[in-house]
Amino acid sequence: MTVSAWVFDMVLAAGLPVLAWSVLHTRDLFKAVALFIAYGLLIAIIWVRLHAPDVALAEAAIGAGLTGALLLDTLGRIGSRDTIESDASQSAAGERDQDKNA
């Protein structure tokens, strides 16, 4: 294994837990879904590095694509942005208004 392949794997291995943590930690549901999709695609690349292209295919299609689309649909139905009352989403809304008035 070459050095660049090793570094690539290390970056993947370091990025995954950070991303997983931020998916779980964030209180803005939409942000969590967007991060979850990114997380699924990162896992797909990790499967690729483990020489399992078929699993990577399934992870990308089901884990990131289908689940992501279903979660987005769910968010649309429950209206995440406006109904989740928490300090995190309040500040996110504030940011948004600021952006609109800028």
Added chain:
Amino acid sequence: MTIWDWLSTALLLIGAFFFFAGTLGLLRFPDVYNRLHALTKADNVGLGLTVLGLAIQSGSWVIALKLLLIWLLVLVTSATAAHLIANAALYDHVQRWRRS
């Protein structure tokens, strides 16, 4: 290294630069419309150059055609996706940034 190797190396490097510029635009540009410009255009050129560089190295016509097909698919989806996002942003009254 033959001349083809050099050419494909150069194409891959320039392609990577375009991806970097796209990410930079995504982070630096002031509103979602401008960011869409950066992401779609720069990344598509980056992918096109990458595909070209790899096609030279692949040494097979079928693989080159398949790479081209993937690039075309990305072109169509990203142009459509950019339009959809911009359209939705306008519909949602996301304010446009103006130079003051």
Added chain:
Amino acid sequence: MEVFYFSIALFLLLNVLLGLVRVLQGPTPADRMLAAQLFGTTGVAMLLLLAQGMGIPALRDVALVFALLGGLTVVAFVRRSWIVPDENGER
């Protein structure tokens, strides 16, 4: 050439991780969704590089799926998640 392919793929991976800052910052949902597109295009390039670097042709099919998924999630986002008229019929 393999070392070179991996180096470029590594560079693209760092690019994607940097782009995730935009997901974290927002501020609008559209900004966060741009990351899906970024991951779509850059991921395709990364997978094509790995396909040749690792010598696994099947990775080109994974790249094809990535390309399709970027579009799919954006459509799901625009149609199902973002533009949902409330009682007043506007947002």
Added chain:
Amino acid sequence: MKLGRTRLFASDRTVRSFVRQGLWRAIALALLWWILLEGDRKGWWYGLPVIAAATATSLWLAPEAGQFWHPVGLVRFISFFLWQSLRGGIDVALRAIDPRLPLHPQLIEYRLRVPVGPAQIVLMNTISLLPGTLSVALHPMLLQVHVLDGRMDVQRSLQQVEAVVAELFEIAIEQ
């Protein structure tokens, strides 16, 4: 189906054009299969039934004959598109790395001359990949375009794109 053959197809000519249409699509799909499998010969055992099913589905969903693009128009369109999208990428990349961030965004309106339909869709998507322009909203004969730099002569370059797309679809537009 109780419809007789004569009711389904107005004449023998329609039958013949239907068959020809199916043949063309099957050839195109076979080519696609060949590319996707990267020339693997064993794949044809799965490929042939898949191609047959896909051809039938496509004839069922879109029975009317598609329009063939004019070859000269197609070559012109592709070369124009490749060159302009490369320019677009370079333009936006330079703006992104420039520390002064040279952006003067504007939302402009462009009166379309090509008719409603596929030509407008192709035009809309092409515009999004060209230098400094992004299609935002499509109204029946009006396109709202976001431009990165309002000081460029966008109207003129949009007219140029439209002319190339019109040539692709063999549509005459007034200059």
